[in-house]
Amino acid sequence: MNQVIARARTNTTAGSVHPVVVTTKFTKSSDTSGWLKVQLEPSGKMTFLPEYVKVSVTKEDSRTHFMILEGEHKGKVASLKSENAANCLVSTSRGSGAKLIAKTLGRQRLASKPRHNEVLNQLIATLTFDGQSAMITLDSDVDFKESNPLSPYYEQVRHSQPLPKGTYRILTPVVAKRADFTSFYVTAPGGNPDLKYHTVWFPIEYAATQNSNFVHVGNLSEGCVTMYDLTKWNALYKYLISNRSDKEGKYVGTVTIE
Template sequence: MSIRHVSDADNEGWLLVKFSGSNAPDALPQNLRVEYIKTEGGRDYFKVIEGVHAGREGSVKQKEGGGSYLIEGDPKQPTAQVHFVIPSKKLWYQNNGEWVGPIDTMTDPNNMVPVGVHDIEIPDAPHKGGESYEDRSRFASTWFRIGHSGDRYLHTGSVSAGCVTMTDIPKWTDLYNYLIKRRKDDKSVGEIHVFATEAERP
């Protein structure tokens, strides 16, 4: 089995592909791991092995002049660790053994993200809610779902409807680059620990 990963083809973290049996394009996130099958007729064929599309087969047109958008090698790094303290509206993430932060972040006070430890999923699809922030972070439309059901996400922006929303928008690019290569398993990049008080955070 030849493992490859998705390149950042659109410069915003996504690659448009066509899945077998579908005429409409779908977007795969940067660094998603796939099994390379073959190259034929100017297209690379693959099978997705992680994320929401795991198990689906598809193809992507090669670059003009040749070359693949599916990069050889496996870039995955250890599980992401993110901390968020609700009342102080601050977020940290652990990189190379050190905590980066605090970063201004919020959740809806009337629909707060639950306290506890939750998985952070591999991105599912571009989110239109992030488009208006792409002038400050080109990856603003990439959101990471919190848990494996529902509609709470870790994302950047200025409005929260129960998500964990990083309001310091320019810093989203750094967090995105940290998260997108991380893996806990074939569904998640890592974990977010949500604390009710600052004193609870180790």
């Protein structure tokens, strides 16, 4: 998508102007992490953007410069080496909002092979999305240490509980979660060697927990919408990340828990 953003003089002829055209693109990861490393300008600081962030390309030389149009770094200029930009800033389109429906089935004690056959009291549900369905867990009935600094219970030990039934908005991810939270689901016996994008966790908007619940992959849920079926995460990730439900790009869609 090309867009005229200004008119500028280019010579000394009085009244001579021409459109300055920028190109709208979307970010794409250079690997299977789901994150694109970019250089903020003029500071040179490196940061990461999720996929499908809208940007406008403003200058191309040895580096491609672009304005970030949404998200945490909205309004900032960033750059990539031009050979990387050719593959990582793409012309595409996004969906208008992902819709997930989780139908609760009940508690079941399950052993997770990737977690060394740990047995947990899972709250199992069936998640439907984009014409597919998969088994998820909504809660694993475990104690955990609150890690969200915004929570009044920060660094306290809490007991997990599922989200109440209802519909919640899913936020666009901002930062990667620690790889060691989920990397063993790729490498451990009983895991999925083809699992990708596992550090991308999608926050669920819920004021009562300061958005501490997520849509993510794994066999342990501290009240999150957790993709238990490791073979279905890649598809769920691609569906979520390729959607935005608002003009600002803040949300990817909704999840309804029944």
